Amino acid sequence: MKIAFLFYEGMTALDAVGPHEILCRIPGAEVYRVARKAGAIQTDSGLVLTADLSIEEVPEVDILLVPGAGNAATLRQYPEVLEWIRKIHEKTKWTTSVCTGSLILGAAGVLAGVKATTHWATFDRLKDWKATPVKERVVEDGKLITAAGVSAGIDMALVLAAKVEGKLFAQAIQLAIEYDPAPPFDVGSPEKANPMVRAALLSRMSARFERI
Amino acid sequence: MKIAFLFYEGMTALDAVGPHEILCRIPGAEVYRVARKAGAIQTDSGLVLTADLSIEEVPEVDILLVPGAGNAATLRQYPEVLEWIRKIHEKTKWTTSVCTGSLILGAAGVLAGVKATTHWATFDRLKDWKATPVKERVVEDGKLITAAGVSAGIDMALVLAAKVEGKLFAQAIQLAIEYDPAPPFDVGSPEKANPMVRAALLSRMSARFERI
Numbered sequence: 001m002k003i004a005f006l007f008y009e010g011m012t013a014l015d016a017v018g019p020h021e022i023l024c025r026i027p028g029a030e031v032y033r034v035a036r037k038a039g040a041i042q043t044d045s046g047l048v049l050t051a052d053l054s055i056e057e058v059p060e061v062d063i064l065l066v067p068g069a070g071n072a073a074t075l076r077q078y079p080e081v082l083e084w085i086r087k088i089h090e091k092t093k094w095t096t097s098v099c100t101g102s103l104i105l106g107a108a109g110v111l112a113g114v115k116a117t118t119h120w121a122t123f124d125r126l127k128d129w130k131a132t133p134v135k136e137r138v139v140e141d142g143k144l145i146t147a148a149g150v151s152a153g154i155d156m157a158l159v160l161a162a163k164v165e166g167k168l169f170a171q172a173i174q175l176a177i178e179y180d181p182a183p184p185f186d187v188g189s190p191e192k193a194n195p196m197v198r199a200a201l202l203s204r205m206s207a208r209f210e211r212i
Numbered sequence: 213m214k215i216a217f218l219f220y221e222g223m224t225a226l227d228a229v230g231p232h233e234i235l236c237r238i239p240g241a242e243v244y245r246v247a248r249k250a251g252a253i254q255t256d257s258g259l260v261l262t263a264d265l266s267i268e269e270v271p272e273v274d275i276l277l278v279p280g281a282g283n284a285a286t287l288r289q290y291p292e293v294l295e296w297i298r299k300i301h302e303k304t305k306w307t308t309s310v311c312t313g314s315l316i317l318g319a320a321g322v323l324a325g326v327k328a329t330t331h332w333a334t335f336d337r338l339k340d341w342k343a344t345p346v347k348e349r350v351v352e353d354g355k356l357i358t359a360a361g362v363s364a365g366i367d368m369a370l371v372l373a374a375k376v377e378g379k380l381f382a383q384a385i386q387l388a389i390e391y392d393p394a395p396p397f398d399v400g401s402p403e404k405a406n407p408m409v410r411a412a413l414l415s416r417m418s419a420r421f422e423r424i
Contacts (some may be wrong), residue, residue, distance in 0.1 A: 014389065016234040017259065021226040021362065024257040031258055040262065045236040046243055047229065048262035050252065099390075120390060137394045148235065149390025154363065158396050171399045172409045176417070177226065178311075178332060178361025180400030181393035182349045183240030184370050187383045197384045205388070 001028055001062040001164060004088065007035040007051040007080065010074040013043040014150050015067030015098040019157035023063070026165050026171050034058045036081050045071040055084040059197060060091050065162070068099025068150070070208050075104055094143050094160060098153035102146040104133040106131055115141040119149035120190045121205045151188075154179065213240055213376060214273040215298065218313075219247040219263040220293065222286040226362050227256040227279030227310040231243025233370035235250050235275070237278045237385050245268050256282040267296040272303050275372070280331060280362070282420050287316055294320040306355050306372060310323040310365035327337055327353040331361035331419045363400075366391065371424050 003023050005016050024031050035041055035051030042048055066085065074075045075081050085108035089095045097105050102118040105111050106129025116131040117123075117139040126133040138156045147156035158179070162170035187193045215226050215235050236243050243276075247253055247263030254260055271291040278297065287293050299321035301307045309317050317323050318341025328343040329351040338345040350368045351358050359368035370391070374382035399405045 012233070013229050017225050017229040020222070020259055021257060024259075033259065045233055045237075047232055047245065048264075050260035050262070052260075123282050128243060137392070148392075151366065151386075151389045151391040151393065155394050155396065162396060167397070168406065168409055171397050171406060172413050174397055174400050175397060175402065175405045175409060175413055177363045178400055179363040179390075179393075180349065180360075180396055180404065181363065181395065183386060183391055183393065184367065184374060185379070185383050185386055188386050188390055190387065192392065193387045194380065197234075197380055197387060201384050201387055 001026055001063065002030045002032065003060055003063040004032045004034045004061040004065070006064065006066045006081070006085070007033055007041045007049055008069070008073060008075055008078075010044050011041065011067050011069045012099060012150055013045055013047045013049060015153050016049075016065065018151065018154040019065055019098065019160075020098075021177060022154065022157035022161055022173050023065070025176065026161060026169075032058050032061065036078055055081060058088070059206060061088060062093045063164075064088050064092050064095045066097040066101035066104050067153070068097070068101040069102070070205075076107065088109060092143060094145055094163070096145045096147070096156060097158065098147045098156065099149045102126065102131070103129070105144070105146070111144070114144050115139055116144065116146040118146065121149075121202050140181050170176050213238055213275065214244065215275040216244045216246050216270055216273040216277070218276065218278045218293070218297070219245055219253045219261055220281070220287055220290075221254050222283060223257050223279045224255065224311060224362055225257055225259045225261060227313060227365050228261075228277065229371075230363065230366040231277055231308075231310065233389060234366065234369035234373055234385050235277070237388065238373060238381075244270050244273065248290055267293060267385070270300070273300060274305045274377040275376075276300050276304050276307045278316050279312035279365070280309070280313040280315070282417075288319065298322060301349050303316045304355060306357055306375070308357045308368065310359045310368065311361045314338065314343070315341070317356075317358070323356070326356050327351055327358065328358040329360050330358065333361075362371065364401045
């Protein structure tokens with residue numbers, strides 16, 4: 001099982017690292033961390049990750065995961081990356097995204113007519129790519145699996161691990177990472193959040209999001 | 213607010229990256245990713261992180277976070293890192309850990325007589341360091357805050373963010389990372405897990421854990 005995580009400058013680290021911690025545990029997984037160019041990748045939180053391979057070195061994988069970013073328009077200036085996604089997607093068993101990674105899938109042309117989700121603050125932008133926005137944490141449509149914002153990648157990766165290796169194995173991974181969440185507040189979705197907190201955050205985040 | 217994440221070879225990436233995604237959003241946070249030596253850090257999942265600074269360059273911080281590892285004994289061969297933790301802890305406002313990071317805090321000599329937690333599979337080893345094991349996801353005892361396995365660091369960091377910047381701010385971060393968890397299975401703690409899955413995992417993990 002070949003699994004590629006697409007890395008890029010300005011990506012959100014947790015979008016990739018949450019699912020990475022899960023999918024790397026699948027027996028026989030060959031995990032590729034891939035970017036336009038191999039080397040250091042500055043994420044949007046200051047943390048520096050490393051891409052082992054360039055997109056030219058990875059012609060085909062079983063699973064592709066595209067993380068999001070505070071400004072997912074970052075990749076607009078690199079059409080060769082969008083083209084790589086489009087080509088890789090032709091032969092994947094599953095093409096997946098976390099957070100605004102789905103807008104990148106959209107820009108790559110693989111979401112038209114597909115049910116998908118993204119970060120709540122950019123939800124309507126899925127329509128820019130003719131996707132059908134669905135308000136669920138993990139949305140499956142054929143081989144496309146998209147997750148909501150940042151932390152939703154963990155739930156998505158467990159769903160995917162169950163498809164690849166079966167329920168019991170996915171449960172073992174969940175227990176290994178002790179994923180028995182206990183958030184201190186029940187405010188993690190826009191519907192549950194304090195309206196003032198939500199409005200302030202949306203205004204700050206919208207200023208950063210360019211249309212990809 | 214100076215915040216140091218201790219990085220080391222063989223660490224578990226998500227232990228640090230979950231809390232990093234939260235704590236880096238605290239206004240005015242100066243985040244240091246610190247290791248024995250600055251540079252590339254190979255985590256236990258193959259992902260390579262980068263430490264910006266060496267321990268010599270960081271004499272004092274407000275918050276220290278120590279992540280765990282599949283084999284937390286890794287740091288036993290570097291007493292200078294344990295000594296750095298002990299010294300840094302003297303002046304922190306909060307000293308924190310995720311997963312088996314608490315065993316490293318123990319080895320550094322800062323857990324004696326303290327209530328703490330760790331990954332469920334190494335729970336009893338807290339007693340090696342005269343800590344009092346408490347079966348909770350996030351355990352606070354004075355300025356020491358320890359989290360259970362891997363994913364519990366996300367809950368811990370939100371608890372800590374609320375202490376540093378107030379509840380509303382922590383809630384805004386929780387909404388920003390859309391942390392409204394929906395695990396596909398309810399098996400993330402040893403009490404809830406299938407006993408066969410738990411036994412198989414414990415046996416496999418125990419083989420890897422050396423006593424630190």
